[in-house]
Amino acid sequence: MTGADAILRALEAEGVEVVFGLPGGSILPLYDAMARGTTVRHVLARHEQGAGHMAEGYARASGRVGVAIATSGPGATNLVTPIADAWMDSTPLVCITGQVRSSLIGTDAFQECDITGITIPIVKHSWLVQDVEELPHVLKAAFHVARTGRCGPVLVDVPRDVQEAELDFSYPDEVSLPGWKPPRRGNSRQIAAAAQAVAAAERPILYVGGGVVNADATAELRALAETARIPVVTTLMAKGAFPESHELHAGSPGMHGPKWSNWALNKADVIVAVGARFDDRVTGKVSAFAPGALVVHLDIDAAEISKIRHADVPVVGPLKPVLAELARELGARALPGRTDAWLAQIAQWREQFPLRYGRDGGQLKPQRVLETLRDLTAGRDDVVWTTGVGQHQMWAMQYLECDRPRSFITSGGLGTMGYGVPAAIGAKAARPDATVVCVDGDGCFQMTSQELATAVLEELPIVVVIVNNGYLGMVRQWQDMFFEERFSQIHLTHAVPDYAQLARAYGAVGLTVESEEELEGALAEALACGRTAVVDCRVDPREHCFPMIPAGAAALDVIEYAPERDAEALAL
Amino acid sequence: MSARRHTISVLLENKPGALTRVTSMFARRGYNIESLAVGPTERHDVSRITLRVDCENQPLEQIEKQMHKLVNVLRVQELVPGESIERELALLKVAAPPSARAELMALGEVFNARVADLGPDSIVFELTGSPEDVDAFEELVRPHGLRELVRTGRIGLTRAARGANRSRPKVLV
Numbered sequence: 001m002t003g004a005d006a007i008l009r010a011l012e013a014e015g016v017e018v019v020f021g022l023p024g025g026s027i028l029p030l031y032d033a034m035a036r037g038t039t040v041r042h043v044l045a046r047h048e049q050g051a052g053h054m055a056e057g058y059a060r061a062s063g064r065v066g067v068a069i070a071t072s073g074p075g076a077t078n079l080v081t082p083i084a085d086a087w088m089d090s091t092p093l094v095c096i097t098g099q100v101r102s103s104l105i106g107t108d109a110f111q112e113c114d115i116t117g118i119t120i121p122i123v124k125h126s127w128l129v130q131d132v133e134e135l136p137h138v139l140k141a142a143f144h145v146a147r148t149g150r151c152g153p154v155l156v157d158v159p160r161d162v163q164e165a166e167l168d169f170s171y172p173d174e175v176s177l178p179g180w181k182p183p184r185r186g187n188s189r190q191i192a193a194a195a196q197a198v199a200a201a202e203r204p205i206l207y208v209g210g211g212v213v214n215a216d217a218t219a220e221l222r223a224l225a226e227t228a229r230i231p232v233v234t235t236l237m238a239k240g241a242f243p244e245s246h247e248l249h250a251g252s253p254g255m256h257g258p259k260w261s262n263w264a265l266n267k268a269d270v271i272v273a274v275g276a277r278f279d280d281r282v283t284g285k286v287s288a289f290a291p292g293a294l295v296v297h298l299d300i301d302a303a304e305i306s307k308i309r310h311a312d313v314p315v316v317g318p319l320k321p322v323l324a325e326l327a328r329e330l331g332a333r334a335l336p337g338r339t340d341a342w343l344a345q346i347a348q349w350r351e352q353f354p355l356r357y358g359r360d361g362g363q364l365k366p367q368r369v370l371e372t373l374r375d376l377t378a379g380r381d382d383v384v385w386t387t388g389v390g391q392h393q394m395w396a397m398q399y400l401e402c403d404r405p406r407s408f409i410t411s412g413g414l415g416t417m418g419y420g421v422p423a424a425i426g427a428k429a430a431r432p433d434a435t436v437v438c439v440d441g442d443g444c445f446q447m448t449s450q451e452l453a454t455a456v457l458e459e460l461p462i463v464v465v466i467v468n469n470g471y472l473g474m475v476r477q478w479q480d481m482f483f484e485e486r487f488s489q490i491h492l493t494h495a496v497p498d499y500a501q502l503a504r505a506y507g508a509v510g511l512t513v514e515s516e517e518e519l520e521g522a523l524a525e526a527l528a529c530g531r532t533a534v535v536d537c538r539v540d541p542r543e544h545c546f547p548m549i550p551a552g553a554a555a556l557d558v559i560e561y562a563p564e565r566d567a568e569a570l571a572l
Numbered sequence: 573m574s575a576r577r578h579t580i581s582v583l584l585e586n587k588p589g590a591l592t593r594v595t596s597m598f599a600r601r602g603y604n605i606e607s608l609a610v611g612p613t614e615r616h617d618v619s620r621i622t623l624r625v626d627c628e629n630q631p632l633e634q635i636e637k638q639m640h641k642l643v644n645v646l647r648v649q650e651l652v653p654g655e656s657i658e659r660e661l662a663l664l665k666v667a668a669p670p671s672a673r674a675e676l677m678a679l680g681e682v683f684n685a686r687v688a689d690l691g692p693d694s695i696v697f698e699l700t701g702s703p704e705d706v707d708a709f710e711e712l713v714r715p716h717g718l719r720e721l722v723r724t725g726r727i728g729l730t731r732a733a734r735g736a737n738r739s740r741p742k743v744l745v
């Protein structure tokens with residue numbers, strides 16, 4: 001068979017159900033092989049960035065490796081943003097790119113581009129396949145590297161002549177990668193030391209990141225939290241990794257986390273970081289973060305240990321068995337009732353510092369959109385959320401309630417505008433039974449809205465709720481708060497484009513909401529229609545996202561919503 | 573680990589692009605490389621890089637751990653002073669009018685520097701030694717007119733007495 005056939009047979013052997021891509025010259029042999037037959041479904045995106053984010057959304061919703069395919073040159077460079085996104089958020093991704101013929105490499109041939117060179121800083125590993133005989137092993141290795149250890153993206157660049165060359169295909173059972181040895185178990189002595197530290201704590205907290213979801217360790221996490229009655233904060237990447245309705249859930253820490261969540265994390269005496277990386281959006285000013293707290297850090301990636309915050313008790317290993325062992329060790333040591341006072345304190349902060357926003361009775365408030373979505377989906381276990389990046393994303397984090405892992409899919413580390421719509425399409429491919437809702441900003445939506453065509457034509461219906469404030473809202477907020485209200489290049493307008501009409505042009509349902517009265521009906525209709533739908537919710541552009549820890553400030557120095565602002569606005 | 577400068581020995585799969593991945597990681601993370609020497613080892617499929625790094629901004633441990641994550645990197649080991657041997661080769665072209673020649677030759681002899689080439693008004697010295705010896709020789713000949721200099725960057729191995737496998741990297745597991 002040909003190299004192109006071998007790629008498909010390898011994908012089939014890996015159990016790949018669906019790939020996302022867009023063809024072009026250097027990848028034609030692979031697409032020709034698809035036309036000749038494969039069990040793998042191909043979803044045709046309208047832009048390779050869309051294909052990449054779809055593969056990410058698929059991976060995040062399913063827990064499996066996402067696959068994106070593009071041609072050489074511009075096709076490959078269009079994948080760079082999703083690759084960087086997957087790198088920052090540890091999303092397992094295999095990208096397959098066509099490359100110009102081997103004989104042309106290095107000659108600046110048409111659509112030649114050194115994509116392996118360009119992506120070196122943002123992939124776990126990459127391969128430029130030089131001989132067709134290498135292909136089976138390279139693909140086996142690519143899937144293996146993407147999903148073992150800390151998950152992340154890999155790239156396989158295949159010159160056109162390699163796709164056309166003949167080989168005797170056999171897919172290897174094992175990979176030989178002498179330099180790739182992710183840790184297989186945590187050190188028991190370290191785990192015992194961790195248990196000791198947590199058992200002795202007065203105010204312990206579990207600070208949980210996306211690593212727990214990647215490790216499929218949410219059940220172990222819950223058992224651990226319940227065993228010793230430890231409160232849990234979940235980062236943006238871990239939203240849903242611990243049920244948000246659980247009495248031990250203490251919200252989300254970070255720049256726009258509720259004040260009580262940041263207080264819980266920053267006033268703890270022992271922080272157990274689990275698959276989290278002390279990102280600056282969580283810690284604020286590192287030197288002022290949780291002063292005096294002892295840190296237990298559990299992670300699959302040794303390089304995260306003490307990278308930002310010194311770990312007093314590091315445990316490097318796969319989180320599933322590590323958390324299970326820690327729960328066992330702790331079960332033997334933890335005194336019942338030890339954390340009661342601490343839990344009561346957090347509950348009191350929660351009462352004292354609820355999320356607040358303006359209710360001046362004027363325009364529709366963006367937060368109302370999220371509250372209504374939350375209420376309309378309450379109790380459902382078949383809803384998957386994706387978001388764009390900006391204020392709407394932070395409101396989604398604040399107001400939506402997720403009780404299940406993989407039900408909230410967002411671009412955390414890279415903060416990629418345009419992620420939401422294609423990620424939703426990928427998530428729908430992974431969870432055809434689920435209602436997939438993208439909470440998007442008007443700015444973000446315009447970066448990848450062409451993928452509505454993909455959703456409609458590939459029959460992957462999604463609901464897009466645009467929190468349309470007519471602005472690059474988060475930028476507006478920063479200019480307002482930190483640049484003395486000098487607004488610069490942020491106005492998009494509410495009305496151009498007319499999002500509902502645009503949706504209809506793509507064959508989707510388009511609805512416009514201009515007042516609170518219309519909101520619930522329109523959202524309910526979109527959620528129930530079973531088709532791709534866009535709900536354009538025109539909201540008050542003046543609303544800022546609070547609370548907020550300014551970049552570089554101490555996490556306890558929160559700026560809160562001030563009702564006086566509303567009074568002022570009304571008086572104008 | 574208070575010293576700022578460290579020598580790290582890295583065994584690397586001999587694959588296309590492997591060296592680029594290492595140097596790119598250093599650049600991206602803001603680690604400073606003072607010198608880098610790469611070459612073959614006793615195994616045809618493995619190369620060895622000897623790196624001299626300045627750890628002003630990042631602890632050595634973090635650098636080692638980031639290197640371990642690279643798929644082509646087989647082993648990372650610090651060459652601890654006293655437990656390892658470090659050498660460097662330098663070629664130095666020094667201005668040498670007949671009047672200065674004798675003195676330069678004498679200097680060279682003290683350092684075991686070989687005269688690799690001799691011209692009407694310059695000498696090319698070849699010196700192999702510890703990087704400190706090379707530094708010292710360089711300083712001594714500089715006043716005579718150091719016209720051109722090339723150094724390979726240090727290479728190193730752990731001492732014979734300590735056994736090849738002794739100093740496993742300190743990875744937290």
Ligand SMILES: Cc1ncc(C[n+]2csc(CCOP(=O)(O)OP(=O)(O)O)c2C)c(N)n1
Binds near residue numbers: 440444467472
């Ligand atoms: C690709 C990209 N470009 C620029 C930014 C910087 N940025 C962050 S949030 C934001 C505004 C997003 O606007 P919108 O989608 O309307 O969301 P809103 O904040 O108004 O809810 C911008 C421009 C980004 N994160 N990603």
Ligand SMILES: [Mg+2]
Binds near residue numbers: 469
């Ligand atoms: Mg907006």
